[in-house]
Amino acid sequence: MNDLPPCPPAECPALPAGFAIRPARFTDAAAIFHRIKAYPDELVPRPISEIMLNIDRFLVAVDPADQVIGTVAWSVLPELDPQALPSVEIQSLTVRHEDRRRGLGRALVARAMERIARLHARQVIVLTFTPPFFASLGFEVVSKEQLLYKLFQGCMKCAKYTSPFTCPEVAMARQLAPL
Numbered sequence: 226m227n228d229l230p231p232c233p234p235a236e237c238p239a240l241p242a243g244f245a246i247r248p249a250r251f252t253d254a255a256a257i258f259h260r261i262k263a264y265p266d267e268l269v270p271r272p273i274s275e276i277m278l279n280i281d282r283f284l285v286a287v288d289p290a291d292q293v294i295g296t297v298a299w300s301v302l303p304e305l306d307p308q309a310l311p312s313v314e315i316q317s318l319t320v321r322h323e324d325r326r327r328g329l330g331r332a333l334v335a336r337a338m339e340r341i342a343r344l345h346a347r348q349v350i351v352l353t354f355t356p357p358f359f360a361s362l363g364f365e366v367v368s369k370e371q372l373l374y375k376l377f378q379g380c381m382k383c384a385k386y387t388s389p390f391t392c393p394e395v396a397m398a399r400q401l402a403p404l
């Protein structure tokens with residue numbers, strides 16, 4: 226079931242017994258949709274059709290019954306400089322409320338970071354309401370101005386805030402060494 230390569234132990238905590246993180250499948254799309262929708266204040270909702278189109282950029286955490294209890298996705302951001310390596314945004318990170326604080330969120334991000342590092346991306350960024358969680362994973366706060374041209378696609382579609390500068394989400398980044 227879990228066909229991901231081993232995660233470096235220093236980065237990736239042990240999962241609770243019977244839980245696993247695996248690449249998402251088309252059959253997980255509805256469950257992913259509901260996991261994201263469960264956090265309307267923290268996450269941008271995504272239509273099932275869009276989840277299906279990007280299913281190869283999702284990992285899921287599953288419980289012993291293979292029920293999806295967590296999700297993470299990534300998106301390659303536009304890069305204007307042909308000499309520069311692209312940045313990648315972590316998106317749609319969720320852990321079911323009753324399974325929070327068991328290391329699953331950290332493990333999902335670590336697995337996603339490993340996949341992204343294999344692409345030789347320059348950095349991973351995130352817009353978040355939980356800076357302490359991402360700080361514990363090596364992310365540092367960066368100015369939105371610095372990232373705006375990369376984030377503009379997402380911000381252009383945002384119907385929650387009038388401007389990226391009134392949006393309370395904090396921009397954070399972690400530089401990557403290629404695997």
Ligand SMILES: CC(C)(COP(=O)(O)OP(=O)(O)OC[C@H]1O[C@@H](n2cnc3c(N)ncnc32)[C@H](O)[C@@H]1OP(=O)(O)O)[C@@H](O)C(=O)NCCC(=O)NCCS
Nearest residue numbers: 264267318319320325326327328329330331353355357358
């Ligand atoms: C953020 C989220 C994914 C974390 O998942 P999790 O499985 O609870 O995280 P972990 O158990 O791996 O937490 C690891 C550490 O991160 C920190 N942390 C976790 N959640 C935190 C939160 N909400 N606020 C501050 N610190 C947090 C803690 O230091 C925690 O260690 P501790 O439990 O020993 O104190 C989860 O709370 C969630 O789904 N939140 C709602 C959606 C969301 O905000 N997603 C992120 C959008 S960018």
